[in-house]
Amino acid sequence: xxxxxxxxxxxxxxxxxxxxxxxxxxxxxxxxxxxxxxxxxxxxxxxxxxxxxxxxxxxxxxxxxxxxxxxxxxxxxxxxxxxxxxxxxxxxxxxxxxxxxxxxxxxxxxxxxxxxxxxxxxxxxxxxxxxxxxxxxxxxxxxxxxxxxxxxxxxxxxxxxxxxxxxxxxxxxxxxxxxxxxxxxxxxxxxxxxxxxxxxxxxxxxxxxxxxxxxxxxxxxxxxxxxxxxxxxxxxxxxxxxxxxxxxxxxxxxxxxxxxxxxxxxxxxxxxxxxxxxxxxxxxxxxxxxxxxxxxxxxxxxxxxxxxxxxxxxx
Amino acid sequence: xxxxxxxxxxxxxxxxxxxxxxxxxxxxxxxxxxxxxxxxxxxxxxxxxxxxxxxxxxxxxxxxxxxxxxxxxxxxxxxxxxxxxxxxxxxxxxxxxxxxxxxxxxxxxxxxxxxxxxxxxxxxxxxxxxxxxxxxxxxxxxxxxxxxxxxxxxxxxxxxxxxxxxxxxxxxxxxxxxxxxxxxxxxxxxxxxxxxxxxxxxxxxxxxxxxxxxxxxxxxxxxxxxxxxxxxxxxxxxxxxxxxxxxxxxxxxxxxxxxxxxxxxxxxxxxxxxxxxxxxxxxxxx
Numbered sequence: 206x207x208x209x210x211x212x213x214x215x216x217x218x219x220x221x222x223x224x225x226x227x228x229x230x231x232x233x234x235x236x237x238x239x240x241x242x243x244x245x246x247x248x249x250x251x252x253x254x255x256x257x258x259x260x261x262x263x264x265x266x267x268x269x270x271x272x273x274x275x276x277x278x279x280x281x282x283x284x285x286x287x288x289x290x291x292x293x294x295x296x297x298x299x300x301x302x303x304x305x306x307x308x309x310x311x312x313x314x315x316x317x318x319x320x321x322x323x324x325x326x327x328x329x330x331x332x333x334x335x336x337x338x339x340x341x342x343x344x345x346x347x348x349x350x351x352x353x354x355x356x357x358x359x360x361x362x363x364x365x366x367x368x369x370x371x372x373x374x375x376x377x378x379x380x381x382x383x384x385x386x387x388x389x390x391x392x393x394x395x396x397x398x399x400x401x402x403x404x405x406x407x408x409x410x411x412x413x414x415x416x417x418x419x420x421x422x423x424x425x426x427x428x429x430x431x432x433x434x435x436x437x438x439x440x441x442x443x444x445x446x447x448x449x450x451x452x453x454x455x456x457x458x459x460x461x462x463x464x465x466x467x468x469x470x471x472x473x474x475x476x477x478x479x480x481x482x483x484x485x486x487x488x489x490x491x492x493x494x495x496x497x498x499x500x501x502x503x504x505x506x507x508x509x510x511x512x513x514x515x516x517x518x519x520x
Numbered sequence: 521x522x523x524x525x526x527x528x529x530x531x532x533x534x535x536x537x538x539x540x541x542x543x544x545x546x547x548x549x550x551x552x553x554x555x556x557x558x559x560x561x562x563x564x565x566x567x568x569x570x571x572x573x574x575x576x577x578x579x580x581x582x583x584x585x586x587x588x589x590x591x592x593x594x595x596x597x598x599x600x601x602x603x604x605x606x607x608x609x610x611x612x613x614x615x616x617x618x619x620x621x622x623x624x625x626x627x628x629x630x631x632x633x634x635x636x637x638x639x640x641x642x643x644x645x646x647x648x649x650x651x652x653x654x655x656x657x658x659x660x661x662x663x664x665x666x667x668x669x670x671x672x673x674x675x676x677x678x679x680x681x682x683x684x685x686x687x688x689x690x691x692x693x694x695x696x697x698x699x700x701x702x703x704x705x706x707x708x709x710x711x712x713x714x715x716x717x718x719x720x721x722x723x724x725x726x727x728x729x730x731x732x733x734x735x736x737x738x739x740x741x742x743x744x745x746x747x748x749x750x751x752x753x754x755x756x757x758x759x760x761x762x763x764x765x766x767x768x769x770x771x772x773x774x775x776x777x778x779x780x781x782x783x784x785x786x787x788x789x790x791x792x793x794x795x796x797x798x799x800x801x802x803x804x805x806x
Contacts, residue, residue: 225667245667251697256656256690263660266646267668286650287687291657294647295639 277303307451324456600654652685681713696735743769
């Protein structure tokens with residue numbers, strides 16, 4: 206997913222001379238072909254996220270479209286004020302490509318694990334927040350990014366993630382995607398997921414369907430602006446809503462969904478369960494899958510949570 | 521520390537204190553007073569130290585067109601110490617970017633002139649207020665000019681307290697790396713930050729040496745001398761086009777209003793008494 210997103214920067218740079226790449230001390234030869242083809246629009250800067258974001262703002266104020274890339278925690282935590290003031294107050298079309306959303310950097314510890322990036326990015330006016338589920342969807346997101354008129358946060362998964370998205374389902378920033386083909390009217394559970402958690406939710410839905418549980422799965426590659434209309438309509442036709450995210454339960458997808466349902470549903474809300482990373486920093490290393498399993502964010506854990514909720518148990 | 525600072529510069533700091541203000545400088549200060557009287561508040565000290573810097577730049581160096589503020593060929597001016605906006609508003613109004621009557625609505629609910637500058641103000645290039653942002657934005661603009669083949673220059677004015685921020689030094693290193701000769705930084709070195717003397721709170725001396733070591737061509741001048749500012753900006757323009765420039769402008773916080781001069785209590789005022797206003801009017805010869 207990361208490689209695809211960066212390759213797409215090069216593709217977009219060929220198509221549009223406003224596109225600029227800015228990295229902050231990344232891998233040697235990253236986007237080397239772009240560097241050769243467009244040396245004037247390729248910047249590999251030092252470890253200086255505050256400066257890099259301000260520099261991108263200056264370029265965007267002059268009509269350029271900078272794509273800024275570094276590790277997600279550094280791009281969100283370290284320079285939050287520059288993101289807020291330089292990008293969002295000015296409402297500039299700068300794209301922040303954050304490596305390692307969630308537990309991708311499991312062995313590297315909490316300094317490198319972006320577990321609250323969605324929460325803090327979506328709190329900023331004008332900011333758009335996205336988390337594609339696989340490389341193919343990343344291509345569609347990057348295509349859509351070129352003319353998106355606002356600052357855009359692009360959360361990256363690990364890479365090599367299974368392809369579960371399908372082009373025929375379409376793609377537009379801010380629009381939900383139904384991930385299951387069967388009749389969607391009426392379901393026992395509405396799963397709502399983002400990023401690679403969608404893949405786990407899809408596996409969980411298959412297991413639940415085997416048990417006779419009617420599942421609908423909405424993938425929200427865009428957490429802000431949230432497709433509230435789709436959510437409200439779907440939530441009105443289900444017994445239970447379960448949100449799934451590789452992100453803190455504080456302020457992320459689950460919070461956003463609850464806000465949308467609370468604000469948008471005319472009647473009472475169905476029960477809503479939020480599955481995510483508990484409000485704590487990681488206490489183990491290992492790998493992404495192991496840490497997700499530790500939080501019950503693997504397919505089996507999700508399916509168990511759904512079964513428990515449908516039977517009226519609190520988890 | 522202050523003695524150390526004096527030894528580090530050619531400029532006679534006493535002459536900065538004594539520098540007389542001509543009619544235009546007093547006129548611009550009256551415009552600032554107009555905004556303060558109507559708004560009932562403002563960063564008075566840090567605006568008054570800036571007036572001659574902004575005046576000379578807009579009168580003689582920053583290419584601009586008040587009738588077409590977004591003219592692509594213009595030079596860019598960023599007031600990174602956004603709290604000094606009253607000086608910028610006064611100069612922009614005086615040069616015709618917007619009617620001077622707008623100053624009467626400073627900080628009001630429906631005004632476009634707030635306590636920090638925003639791009640809704642004709643002539644303002646960047647929203648500033650949080651310190652340590654302007655140099656990075658400015659170098660991005662300077663790189664954009666280079667990519668676009670424009671000969672626009674970028675001027676970024678920072679405060680002496682502002683340069684405590686680490687992001688300023690990230691930007692300085694970056695401007696040096698890119699050899700941004702079209703970028704001129706300016707420091708309003710009034711030597712008093714919000715909490716008190718910079719020599720007590722956070723000295724950045726030896727300041728000229730710091731910037732020199734970061735690759736900048738360093739200049740200095742009396743920041744209230746119109747002739748001195750003119751000469752120094754001519755010199756920055758004439759220097760070899762290889763490196764970013766910085767002008768350290770020795771100034772007096774609150775310059776022109778004796779009760780406010782060198783007085784940290786006048787950094788920001790939210791309530792001006794009748795005697796305060798009388799003192800200001802008296803100092804401006806009203």
